[in-house]
Amino acid sequence: MSPRVAVCCLLLVASLAVPVPVAASDAGTPTIVAVYPNPTTDGDAGEFVTVSFPAGTDLGSCALADDESRVALPNRTVSGSVTVSTAPNRTRELADTPVISGALPSLANAGEDLALLCGGVVVDAASYRNAPEGDVYREGAWRPLGRTAFDVRSVTDANATVFALPDAPETVIETLRGADERLLLGGYTFTSERVAAELAAADARGVAVHVLVEGGPVGGVSAREARLLDGLVANGVSVTVLDGPNARYPFHHAKYAVVDESVLVTSENWKPSGVGGHGTRGWGAVVRNASLADALAAVHRADAGWVDGVPWRTYRTNATFQPPDPSNATYPSAFAPLTIDVDDVSLVVSPDNSRRALLTFVRDANESLLVEQMGIGTDTELLNATLDAAARGVRVRVLVSGAWYARDENAALVETLNDRARRDGLDLRAKLASPRGRYGTLHVKGAVADGERVLVGSVNWNENAVNRNRETELVLCDRAVGAYYTRLFQADWRGGVWTLPVLVALVALCALVGASWYVRREIVFETADAAVGWQP
Known part of the structure; x- marks a missing residue:
């Protein structure tokens, strides 16, 4: 293992912990x-x-x-x-x-x-x-009461597949389809017919299937979700809803699956517009490692097994359900999944350990920090740490969603960050995402540090997600993985990916050169980011 990778491993290495036990006094004193x-x-x-x-x-x-x-x-x-x-x-x-x-x-x-x-x-x-x-x-x-205290769990030399959504939804389906012994799914919302079919099929072939979802998502549980969960329970699948007066977390916002000895973690919900590839830009990773899978299974077990874990049939007795909001848009597949042996992977869990882990991730950036988020809390430690990184000379780029429901808030954040960069002379730029047909809305909760450390998961950069919600995140330390997500970030920063046949590209280039010579004038770009080529 290289010295650089060894340092990366040390950032988050810790052993898995179970919920904090009550211990007797060492001195024998009551x-x-x-x-x-x-x-x-x-x-x-x-x-x-x-x-x-x-x-x-x-x-x-x-x-x-x-x-x-x-x-x-x-x-x-x-x-x-x-x-x-x-x-x-x-x-x-x-x-x-x-x-x-x-x-x-x-x-x-x-x-x-x-x-x-x-x-x-x-x-x-x-x-x-x-x-x-x-x-x-x-x-x-x-x-x-009942909140867990898991530590970060890290493993080395694990085989992983990293992927983008909406480009590669089949990675999700193929991973679930491969279950032989256990399939533990944790989610915020669940409306995917395809995923439900895979869970039912796994149960039918003898796989232990358990589903855990949020009981009070923003906007309520949809009638479509109720129908799918009804069907799973009718087929013998265990479905638990986190809800009730003793709920330990404002939201169970995690998006993951434990599949035998693998973990699947994404930024996207279990619905067609999310993992189904019909809407949002998301990041995901499948890591094949028994120790990591057992660690995430322990989180699932702790969450489903306490008093706020309500059986679906009990929950639905007094529940009301909202009209469905189906999504069937299609998008090009520009980014194929990458399967590779990764130097180091860490499982981070909110609210147990993500604050320290994510702050460490940002504070340890030395050269570059690419942040791609649905949004960022304007008064959070993570935003302050990002500004501090720019202040110490790190090249920082921040890309946030331009969706209608987040546009005003995110536009204000972008303006604030860019004003700060101009005022203090920082190598910091921020902008709203412009999908240009590559995806519907940006829903990523990720970052790339120094081209070799990557955050993939459900943790939005706000106080609730870091300190109160149940969330799951992977930190992957590997240069190849860093290059994959850097390329994806670059494409989203530019506003899409264009691929032209070589001959067409040459003709276009010659025409541009000829036109430039003819008018004898320079083409001046308003910002460096508008120029051809990537300047992170």
Whole structure:
């Protein structure tokens, strides 16, 4: 492995972690581990406190106290972590420790100074303020109850296929069609007839098929999605919807599949205009590696297996569905998929680890940074890091969607970035995408750094996607992959790809030269980007 690739690998290497366990105190001292003061239920029913004890501790000798009262713990012997709840039947489905019934201090939502006493002596304390609804206080911070804590997972020398949409939708179908043992699909919306047919066929041949989708997408679940999911469930496919008052994420916005020992990650939804190739510009990658597949399968299992995972039949009982919005446009296939052994691939998951991973990606750019996004939050760390990269001399290009629903906001962003570049003399340019018939709208959430590191996945560059949604992203470190996506970025930056027969091109060139000689004048381009050739 080259020194450059070794450095690339070190950027994101980490081991896969399971949801954060409650651990006993190393010193054997009773410890307050977690406080849940503001449940989503009426009257805060189901408040709890998790405490860790040495083996054989008599709880009756301990108490929890605040400024107003001291409440003795139940008289029983425990070892390790235990959760004391005012509504144990409700808490058992939320906690990952044994749950016992017991009274608690008031646990005020506005704030509390809580003390744990054993033998009349304070052995630990926890203070919190302004408890968000549904969040648990653990290790000095609030986080939604049940949220996972996966680390970045990295592998080396993995075989991968990288592809563009709408150019290569068959890559998606062929990958799903190859499933022999497991097919785990995670998505935001699901309206693709072709994908549904592949899932049903996989189930019929004995593959374990599980589908996980968002229960409250913007605009609602369509009648078409309801029909397809009804059909899958009728054929025996497991379909889970993330929804309800205990939902851990504002949106399950990930777009991925685990297919046996491979992972498929894209920027596009499971619908005709997305993975079907009938609309959006997207980036995707298939990586064949058992370790990476197991890591993503663990994310799928954690998301589908908690209380906010609702069976489709239960969800649809009280759901209403919206009219479908079919898409059947066709586009040329200018970019063929590339299959290659990739030096390093990392799986990044929001909200668990993407903030640090994406900031590292941008901050480690030394020469060039090509950013292609549906949009970028105007007050985000990622945008600030991108500006910082330009300020330290990195060549930065930012391409954002010009679609009607994002045009005004993105045009303002482009103007701001270009004004900043002119004011500070930065090698930074930004523009709105102009598809010119190559695709419908730009939906990419990607970037290329230094021509060798590439982001592919569902993470929009805004605070919600990075810090709150469930998202999945791959970081591929490889010069060939970087060259592939750089070429794709160049084409989108120019506004399409033109291919002319050699003879026609020569005739056109001669005519241009002749005309130039005849009028004896120079052709002046308004900007360097309008010139023939690529100047990143």
